Amino acid sequence: MNSFSRRHRPTAAVLISLAVAAGVTACGSGSGGGTEGADSGTYTVWDPYPQFAQGSAWTKLLDKCGTAAGVKIKRTGFDTSDLTNKALLAAQQGNSPDILVVDNPVVSTLAEAGVLTTTDDNKLDTSKVDPNLLAAGQSGGKTYGTPIGANTLALYYNKKVLKEAGVDIASVKDWASLTAALEKVKKVGKKGITFSAIGTEEGSFQFLPWFWGADAKLTRLDSAQGESALALWKGWVKSGVAPNSVLSNTQTTSWQEFATGEYAFAENGTWQLANAEKAGFDYGVLPIPGASGGSAAAPTGGEFVTLPVQDDTGRYTTAQKLATCLTSTQNLYDTDTTLSYVAPTTEVQDKQVAANAELKPWVAAVKAAKGRTSDDLGTKYPKISEQMWKAVQSALSGSKSPKDALTDAQSAVK
């Protein structure tokens, strides 16, 4: 369910120097399956869940919603990284799907491209959704879809390692106490913390809780607060409580490090819960602490259900019915349980916690989380994020000081 692990897998077809043109045109001819040519009784759904094959709970749900609305569903699952380009190309060709389930930071990009209808147009009801989650799909005062589920980051910890090091998890309340705990772990020969600081969106995603935890703002990367967050990471890598491999870790490889049982802490997401059960050691989950206590805001992950613009505006009514069905209370509960996500509405969240008490810290984390494209950053976010992950890489690899790295990043954003 980790959308990032799929995002940057290189597609063999686009490796050559002609990648840009060849990739675009090759995809263009292959992206059939839109509404064009499909009869009016068939509605197309694109989602980023290729792991769900025909006959899985997800496709059954789609069919059920289709039957309820009196239409047939044609569903295609794409790799997350492919989906953005595919959606843009389909819009260019005028054959967008009726329902597009897409990663939340992409929504504002697609909205900017004019690919998505607003909830004013498609009459989708978003009143029950937690506002902090919905914000990722809003830009310019308009809402472009509704979340199907949310995930976010927190700290997993290995109880056994902490016990060996004599760390009481209750004492970990802010950055200073966390660093002190890491030092203690290092003293007994275990490893402190692992995270992902890779040079992709994933790196920014993982850095954001610390960045926001220091009260820094994305609109100003080179603030003293931002610098303190980067200095914290840099200090961990320098003193060896975090491994040097964080620079090349994806969230999946970072999880693999934690799963060895050698690490006290790992920053990772809701989607690892199922793997945590399999890891074979006692673990706990802690919201990421803010610089001086409290919980830091972590970025929200998870997908939005959106309705792309159609030439035939008559299709919106049925598409809206389908989207409403997919995000109804019972269906949200089922889908989010399968995806190991936290539901976007309080009603379903309560139900999830009642069924599985271990989700409690996650629900709290999601409530405190913040969309990356929120605060009306929209399409400014990708540019800021790219400079941010570059700054993190420069600082951790030692090619620049945290201050210089962030100053350069801020001037590159402008």
Add this chain to the structure above:
Amino acid sequence: MTQTTQVPRPRTDSEGAAPETRRRPASPQWAAWAFLAPVTLYLLLFYAYPLYRNIDLSLRHYTVRSFVRGDAPFTGLDNYRKIFDDPTFAPALLHTVVFTAVCLVFQYAIGLALAVFFHQNFRLSATLRALFLVPWLLPLIVSASTWSWMLNSDSGIVNAVLHAVGIAPVNWLTSPSWSLTSVIIANIWIGVPFNLVVLHSGLQSIPTSLYEAAALDGANAWQRFWRITFPLLRPVSAITLLLGLVYTLKVFDIIWIMTKGGPADSSTTFATWSYQLGFGNLLPAFGPGAAVGNLLVLAALVFGLVYVRAQRKQALS
């Protein structure tokens, strides 16, 4: 296409002269064109059009909005100016040149040495030669992932070996001073088999009588290599180096899988930069990405022309 289906008919003897009179009005030129049509169409569709699109992309200001609407304004060489001014340009150019040159030199030298070695046809030489082809046969994603595991700072086997012999671990992929070296090493390993195969087959076309004559004249192994093998291999060497150059210029997957061009652009080449611009961000910058791609195409083209020229000169002399 109807022309092509008629062509085989006259071959059947039973029909005799009748079809020939029928064919006469249509000029044989037409049949020739019909035969050419599929390949021409193929070339236009899969080579000329993408190339045209790439040039077109690089000359327009694309945003996601104008990409969908297809109304991107023509901005001339703006994208090229943008990439020339980009702080990534100079390091990317340097890395591309260093990466290509170092890879070519080592791949060729090691490949040639191995080719000469295997040319002696000792026992098991065929088996060993086959083993050397393994890097070539592995899918790039497999070999690149394996390299990145091996070179991992904390859990990689390379650092474990270094530790065993008492050398401090090296941050192969995560230190700006080592990342380019690491991808170069991996790429040399992948490129050697190609050089070995081509040069080995080149060696086989050198007549043994020359070596025998040289041996009679008292030439030692060193002299035989420099006076016979090397000069006679020149045409094969030239094409190997040219193909290697084109191949190395556009190497993308190894670098992307191992370092993503990082950390901090320290292993970014034009190929990874082009991808980064076009696809590596939530907000794609197709225009500048295409511009960087075109620079690569241009570089490959220039070297191709140099090769053609050199060959013509050789043919004339």
